[in-house]
Amino acid sequence: MFYPGPIERLIENLTKLPGIGRKTATRLTxxxxxxxxxxxxxxxxxxxxxKEKIKLCSVCFNITDVDPCIxxxxxxxxxxxxxxxxxxSHMMVVESANPGRYKYHILHGVINPIEGIGPDEVRIKxxxxxxxxxxxKEVIIATNPNMEGNTTAHYISxxxxxxxxxxxxxxxxxxxxxDIIYIDPLTIKSSIDNRKNL
Numbered sequence: 001m002f003y004p005g006p007i008e009r010l011i012e013n014l015t016k017l018p019g020i021g022r023k024t025a026t027r028l029t030x031x032x033x034x035x036x037x038x039x040x041x042x043x044x045x046x047x048x049x050x051k052e053k054i055k056l057c058s059v060c061f062n063i064t065d066v067d068p069c070i071x072x073x074x075x076x077x078x079x080x081x082x083x084x085x086x087x088x089s090h091m092m093v094v095e096s097a098n099p100g101r102y103k104y105h106i107l108h109g110v111i112n113p114i115e116g117i118g119p120d121e122v123r124i125k126x127x128x129x130x131x132x133x134x135x136x137k138e139v140i141i142a143t144n145p146n147m148e149g150n151t152t153a154h155y156i157s158x159x160x161x162x163x164x165x166x167x168x169x170x171x172x173x174x175x176x177x178x179d180i181i182y183i184d185p186l187t188i189k190s191s192i193d194n195r196k197n198l
Contacts, residue, residue: 061106063088077103080137110148138166145172
């Protein structure tokens with residue numbers, strides 16, 4: 001079934017969003033069609049604002065509307081520790097568990113030779129330069145515990161060795177509340193390898 005041109009155009013544009021199929025896009029289109037005019041204006045302005053006003057922080061590469069970002073300029077944070085994450089969304093997760101403690105460095109990806117992503121495509125050189133410039137004492141590497149995340153963590157640790165900076169890696173293993181019977185062998189191995197004294 002084909003709808004009038006403007007409706008069909010909106011449906012097509014919505015299907016370009018991740019996880020949105022034609023059925024959901026059609027439902028969203030009719031929701032918007034039946035919404036009050038003020039909501040549509042607010043939504044369209046917010047979309048334009050995101051595109052025009054959001055940029056990357058020149059220090060940590062977080063997404064922000066001010067430069068440097070509010071995390072980099074927060075004097076209460078420990079400026080000697082930087083937590084390295086893959087994406088800004090990962091930083092938000094770490095921050096929700098440890099609010100106001102660290103400063104961050106967002107790589108915007110990981111090393112993945114299969115996809116042609118090398119160290120120069122993620123912000124590792126900028127991390128190195130920042131450590132030298134700011135006199136950072138510890139780097140917490142919080143990349144995902146998968147092949148690409150581990151490769152990136154290893155590369156970062158190797159490139160930072162000459163700086164004599166403390167390099168730590170987040171532990172990976174059995175989640176709190178998890179049942180050991182349902183955990184995969186690789187996670188069990190990681191949990192045992194990263195065990196600590198009680």
